[in-house]
Amino acid sequence: MNISALIVTYNRLDKLKKTWAASKLLPFNHIIIIDNASTDGTADWLGSLDDARLSVITSPKNDGGAGGFYCGAEWIAKNIDADWVMVFDDDAYPTPDLLDTFDKIDKQGVDAFATKVITPSGMRCKMNIPWKKIPNSLSEIISYQKNDTDFVARNNDITPICTFSFVGLIIKHDVLKETYYNINKDLFIYYDDIYYSWYLNSSGFKLVYRPELVFIHDVPESDITPPPWKVYYLVRNLLLSFKIFNNNRPFSHISILFRVFKYFLMVLKSQSKINFAKAIFLGIKDGFSKK
Known part of the structure; x- marks a missing residue:
């Protein structure tokens, strides 16, 4: 199995170091890091790394996660031959057995997999839970507020989904190569992964949540009001x-x-x-x- 990793980073060197430490231990064929014009010493640190699998792409400006993932997907589509591409942020990292587990699961007919994303303490990361059905009517919104079972991928069940997060995404290289231009880089942050996966699902690509594939997302576990x-x-x-x-x-x-x-x-x-x-x-x- 030929699989590449795509990581996007911006001014989070301490977290990137942890992500790199976890990622380099896995048998990726290529590891591509997009540096969104970081100013915290990230470029110098990346330049000090010695790993033949590593390719660092430095953006002339910070284009946000959306621009970073677009840039990385485009570069991979044009420069890398792979079967699968794993996508994640600089504050997330795969568990040690993820690739071994992925190698063993049935991938027939599936174009992209969403992993189970958890916090370092083991709690499920709310922001990365895939939708299997988005609540869009008033009755569905009310139902979702009471019980989200009918709308999101359940914690331990293999589930067909209509959206995914860019944290822990595993997508076929050929699918990414064919569709990467539908990652809307102008969004900067938020909804870029939702809109891209919605496009894929609407176009007939098969997206599946697999709970045995586990990713760690190092984010606060309590609800914090965003700036x-x-x-x-x-x-x-x-x-x-x-x-x-x-x-x-x-x-x-x-x-x-x-x-x-x-x-x-x-x-x-x-x-x-x-x-x-x-x-x-x-x-x-x-x-x-x-x-």
């Missing part, structure tokens, strides 16, 4: 789905309205309420006006 600049992208990119997908959107009007309303509720928890509210309104403006 205003992140909320801007959450709102803007959600509304950009109207232009990106036309009628075949992953989120309905009512689902988008519900999500934006939830972001407004975050204002109450924010320590910078005025800036938080401004970020939401700017996200709404740019989400509807951006060409």
Whole structure:
């Protein structure tokens, strides 16, 4: 099995070191790291690494996760011959037995796999749970709030899915090569993986969640209100789905309205309420006006 790793990093050298330490132990044929113009010494550290499998691609500017994954996918499509590509951020890393486990599972007819993503303490990472059905009607949204069983991949069940996260994604090289230009690099962060996987699923590619494939995501385990600049992208990119997908959107009007309303509720928890509210309104403006 020929499998390559794609890692995107920006100014998180301490976490990147942990990710590299875990990744280099696995039998990847190639390890590609996209450095999004880091300013914290990442470039010098990457330059000191001695591993024939490693290719470092330095972006002239920080294009966010979306731009980084687009850049890496394009580079792999044009320069690497592989069977599969594993995709992850600089704060995530595969468990030691992941590739051995992946080698043994039935891959027939599957174009991309989502792994089970957990925190270092073993809790399931909420932000990386794949959708098997997005709740889009009012009744579905209410049902989802009460019990998400019908909508997300269950913890320990093999599940067909309609979206995945870019943390722990394993995708066929040929599929990535054919479709990478559908990774919307202009999104910067948030929804880039949701929109790309929605496109794949809508185009007939088969996506499956496999719980025996485990990834670690080193993120806070408690709910933390994001800073205003992140909320801007959450709102803007959600509304950009109207232009990106036309009628075949992953989120309905009512689902988008519900999500934006939830972001407004975050204002109450924010320590910078005025800036938080401004970020939401700017996200709404740019989400509807951006060409």
